[in-house]
Amino acid sequence: MATIRDVAKLASVGIGTVSRVLSGNGAVSSKTLLKVNQAMEALNFTPSRAARSLVSKKMNTIGIWGTETSGEINRRTLREMETDLKEFEIHLIFADGDLNSSKNPNASRESFDRLISKGCDGIIIWGSDLPALEILQIENEFPNITLLNNKIELIDDKCFYFDHYQAGYVCGQHLIDKGHSNIACITGWLETDDGNQRHQGFLSALNDNNVNIPEELIFEGDYTYRKGYEGALYLLKQDKPFTALFCGNDQSAMSAISALSINGFNIPNDISVIGYDDMNIARYTSPPLTTVRIPFNRMAVSATRRLLNLCYNLELNIEYDFPIQLIERLSVKNIV
Amino acid sequence: MATIRDVAKLASVGIGTVSRVLSGNGAVSSKTLLKVNQAMEALNFTPSRAARSLVSKKMNTIGIWGTETSGEINRRTLREMETDLKEFEIHLIFADGDLNSSKNPNASRESFDRLISKGCDGIIIWGSDLPALEILQIENEFPNITLLNNKIELIDDKCFYFDHYQAGYVCGQHLIDKGHSNIACITGWLETDDGNQRHQGFLSALNDNNVNIPEELIFEGDYTYRKGYEGALYLLKQDKPFTALFCGNDQSAMSAISALSINGFNIPNDISVIGYDDMNIARYTSPPLTTVRIPFNRMAVSATRRLLNLCYNLELNIEYDFPIQLIERLSVKNIV
């Protein structure tokens, strides 16, 4: 592998000159520029990442921490971030694993440091697994973080999130608009902020419309297929008829639909179902799923770019507003 | 960030000694060892990845090239690889993008080189997008590659793949064993090797049992939900009744089931459906999906470890045999 000194020798210039050509700043005469470029071409020269990192103290790598990557939505989002980072020649690595606040709460700050030194210039913290206080502490000592799907007032410019409350409200309102008043619900994962908020928003919509939802028709899920399925079975057993079901995400909506179908209920004639996320498959389920679409990708890219700005003194454009959108398909029936 | 020289000074030893402690090879007296360890602890020392890479000429990073990473199966697999690599402190990056043989066939070798120098010690080539000849050329100049889901005789020890033919055969045989003889099929993506092979295996099973499948009942899909849906509609229009349907993967099976259901067919009473992959949701569809489970994760980990052996002179255990498994659920009905 050719080095900068090889190039300098071949082009009969000093290494400083080659470096200037590489970086593009510093004056270089057009004659010299040509010579150097030819030499680089001839030697098939590529600068060493390691050498650059050593002096710049930048690893050109950012980490992502805290999320499940098994769900389709998150996968799609990750993919988008990866694609976006390619342009900047920044690598994305999964930084979780060591850092497990639930196992050893005191160790998390330390392990965060270790994580950084292991090779990330910055970290995207996805979700709200870490307590806000702890995140603030981290941010104080290590400012190169952004938060995805989490909101902390004091560092709002580093936070990228949706108004899940509003989205939940929209779902509830939609069911009511369609004439439903006996409504059940399989919540998302209530230990996460977003799961909680979409649930609160949903409840508020019912409340604002004087629709009552009995305790028995609220099943606490966790976004998984499994809980969606179990939740539907549970709700059926409560002996409290309902005509509509709000699910915390599409995954649980789909498995809930399966459970209901298997038990002889027709969707949407007997029970309407509304999901949340707009997965790829949502338009191909039977019936096609009414749901709420969330521009996760745009949000994730903004979180990523904000981090790049922080880490590498760039000034990429970012956005903070991510409006959600109700997607009406056929799983909710109008019964007015 | 503390350096090795800081540690050496604090421990009153030479930098060589610290280095010896770090690497663990070279004699160090127990007294010295203790001193050095204490100093490292006190300074919260972590060796610099960049400096190490510079001298070792290893980036401790491997790349993965050539696959879609948006599907659930592939993502699950990637996740598994990342987890496995964590132990060895190796990063996994997505190396595709530049390298696009279809766009610019001549450039692919060159860009492969550039890719390597950009920071991968080795590359996992996933799938069969690149012609075998080209892969052999690459392998010749740059031996640090392994192939995932692709088979090239000459470098069989670097190839990790399933017998998709056999798996397809098992699916076909299963439908026949259950008494079906009017069978339709929505193929996988026939431009890929594995899509093609599972289809051939399926056809052979029918053939070996003297079951005929008319051209009209073979719909060429591409693994997407969309084609599964369209395929089912297409098959229904052919006016050739069938009692069983084999789909190239679970995704298309699921959307095909939706399309069939929406058109009034009950699964499995009217039409049996068998999928391929065993996605997470397969057990929660309605009805739960009979499918073929493929130990993708184990295969991927072996491909990864084989690459580690190549890149870093390790001797990790690897396996080459990955038996597939028929998962019987409720979407195939016995009609004998």
Added chain:
DNA sequence: AACATTATTGGAACCGGTTCCATTGTATGC
């Protein structure tokens, strides 16, 4: 033509590890 400015250029020093050789200390054999 003499001098002041500014544009180019070369290369030493440095980043933080590893490698390797020279040196010192310690144990063993006779």
Added chain:
DNA sequence: GCATACAATGGAACCGGTTCCAATAATGTT
């Protein structure tokens, strides 16, 4: 007690870039 072998140690040189300053060339000014 002395030679020999080997364990333990220190540190210069190096990996391949970037930074920065001194040196030189080119250009403008009077």
